[in-house]
Amino acid sequence: AVILPSFEKCIEYSKKYFDKKKYKEALKWAKNANIQNKKSPLSLIMSAKALYRLGRKEEALKILKIYYKYNK
Numbered sequence: 001a002v003i004l005p006s007f008e009k010c011i012e013y014s015k016k017y018f019d020k021k022k023y024k025e026a027l028k029w030a031k032n033a034n035i036q037n038k039k040s041p042l043s044l045i046m047s048a049k050a051l052y053r054l055g056r057k058e059e060a061l062k063i064l065k066i067y068y069k070y071n072k
Contacts, residue, residue: 027046
């Protein structure tokens, strides 16, 4: 079994990779964060931003709709 860093660390890594324009890595760490805390909007927002930058706009929109449903 893989042991992931804390939710906070995963978000930190996601933001760091996003800032370096390494969007695939940013997405991976956002997904890892989401595994640990499905209630936090941060991982969904980071996932959507990375997907958008990767040109996967439909997927990004789908995630934002999920986010909106839970966080009106």
